[in-house]
Amino acid sequence: MDNATDKSERLQSNEEVIEELTRDLESSCIKPNESTKSRNVADDSWDVDKEHNEGNDDNAQSTDPSEDVDEDFLKDRDLLLTEAEQEAMKCEAEKLKQAGNDFFKNGEYVQATSQYTQALQICPLAYNKERSILYANRAAAKAKCQTEKDSAISDCTKAIELNSSYLKAYVRRAQLYEETDKLDEALEDFKKVLTFDPNHTEANHATRRLPPLINERNEKLKTEMLGKLKDLGNMVLKPFGLSTNNFELQQDPNSGGYSVKFNQNPI
Incomplete structure (x- = not known):
């Protein structure tokens, strides 16, 4: 009887520990907005390079890994x-993009990514410019989620494929490449x-700053190799x-080639 009581007390203790650890879990989760604010935008090409840069930059949010765009289906x-139906679907995608922009400005990057993905799933493939902006915007949202930078690079690449002169997509991809050490x-x-500009x-600044960093990295890699x-x-x-100290590489000053010299008693 005492053993059963002790066991019950231990189980209760475990439950209390679990409850303590998970008490604030629900409040820490990202909650979707109950409503999306509407906004009128005069420039249809607005993208999230006009970013809200305060707060949440260091939050390692993760987007839904199932989010994808099946272009064969589209x-x-x-x-x-x-x-007319394509035009209507483009307008619907525009509304989703604006909702995504609002989420982005509020620092809700996961929700913004979801809105841009839905827009890409709706917007007809014929609208290259609109889809390019959606990919670039989604890249910006993913870039704020620290675990999604490779996926953000892919989105920038897609934006550039749809609009080869999209300067902002090149800038964003360049920044992401540098952040992921792809110098x-x-x-x-x-x-x-x-x-372009x-x-x-x-x-x-980058074209002057990066070459020395690349050379430094290459020298380090060469030394390690x-x-x-x-x-x-x-x-x-x-x-x-x-x-290996018994062998010395000697360069021929005339040909530039190398020969190996053997030293029986290296210094």
Whole structure:
């Protein structure tokens, strides 16, 4: 009887611990807005480069991994739509984009991503400009979710495919490349930006700032690689009583080629 009582008390204690750990879980979850504020926008090309940059930047939110756009399905669907129906669906997608913009400005990036995805699932494929902006906006929202940067890069690439002169998409992708340590790709995108706008401040700074960083990284990688090769060589030579110190590379000043010189007693 005492054992049963002790067991019951232990179970109760576990439940209390679980309750304590999960007490604030519900309040910490992101809650969808009960209503979406309407807004009139004169410029239909507005995108979230006009960003709300305060707060939430460091929050590692995660978007729904199931969010995707099946363009094969959309292609088949669009064949069955009249011109008027396509126009109506474009307008519906525009409303979803504006809702996404509102969520973005409020720092609700997961909800913004969802709205842009729904818009992409509705907007007919014929409207390249509108779809390009939606992909770029979704990239901006994903970029705010620290675990979604690779997916954001993919969205920027899609935006550029739909609009090859979309400067803001190049800038956003370049920033994401740099944030994910893809420095060569970032430099190429910033160079591309300068072909559209030679006076672009960020791109000009980046094209001067990134090459030394790339060289520094390459030198570090080369040093690490040579170190690993040396360790491997020493492991192979050790049974013969030798090491890589017994071998010296000498460059021919005339040809630029290298030869290996063996030293029986290296210094």
